[in-house]
Amino acid sequence: MIQVNQTQIPEQDILAEMQYHPAQSQRDAMLKSAEALVIAELLRQRAKMLGLDIDSDGAATSQDDFLEQLLEQEVTIPTASLEECEQYYRLNPNRFASSPLLELSHILLAAAPDDDKARVDAKILSEQLISQLQQGTSMAELAKHYSACPSKETGGSLGQISRGQTVAEFERQIFSAEPGLLPRGIESRYGVHVVYIARKVPGNLLPFNAVQQKISEYLNEKVRRKAVAQYIHTLIVAADIAGYDFNLSESPLIQ
Template structure:
């Protein structure tokens, strides 16, 4: 049982809340649930103190919370100068994705079939050697590939980041044009890859990303201001049955 300024939060309420706070252990989930209920109660009590009408309707509660925050929390907005400074300090964040034009030969093998993956790896080495000796990629793709792209000689066309699985993407976007000297492993098997062309990403102009930067910085400041506001409510409250000093929540960092 938890007391928050004379208001009781029962053990049953905490247990019911646990389902909304997945964690690596039951104890961690329980702590998160308790913390969430305590913070919610503190916000309700503060809204009552300011004579904001509370409600059990979730949409109405959200509106009241927004009104409470607007009244109680000063949240500055990012200036254009701050946005431009962030842009200059983080140029890699604002590059367009490189474009690759590639062909591949997929030697299918399930992730949990070790024998099939060993065989696929060995086959990929043979195919790469054949290609290095002058065999046509299109011919070998049509003969060996398990991907539908074999009907177009293994050609996947132009791809950018986010269009392929992560383990495949990591390898190809760090490679240079030409035949990759080793097969690439993915959840689908082993890929023999030829990169026909690589167009490097370009830094986007500031005006094209200014709004995105502003939204990011404003949300970051908002979260920090809310955390400080809630922290102050916790300090001023009488809370029994829960110790925020034992919490590893980001709120308390």
């Protein structure tokens, strides 16, 4: 049984709350549920103490509503200044650039992720094909013969690709590479790819005025989350909680 300032949280409430806290184990789900209910009770009690909108049964009309009222009454949350937004823009240019464009061709040597032998064979074959390409063999010829991708009918060409158009593990490698034949095959969930990048067009940095609102919203939300975590922390420290032990250094609410 958990008590928060002498108010009990029944076990059945914790069990009912578990559906909202998926976890790797039942124990983890129960701990997350208990933590959520303890915090909700602390907020409810504080709202009632301050005379906020609590109904006759002692439950808040909406936890989010009275949390907002508590924050408005007890927490000062600063907003990002123009200078802070400009500084964030200058320090994080990659976040505000349009995607580069790649024009490339590939040969897909298919191998399932869990087929170790097939993947080893694909790596060996990719080395052999790269060697042939380095010696002048046509990419189109090898693609038509070896590739498991429909692009083999167009010489292995994938046309122009921007970020987000292919799987992440393939994308990470090709967008960090320079034009030309890649010296090693790239592994993906589909197998091993032999890749030739014909052209790379760098992305363009978006102007500050186009992203200022986005930056401001991001920074304001980051500050707000920190303020909420600190406020909850103060309620936990001041409370008499039995049956549940907050590990403040590990709780994601206090990060």
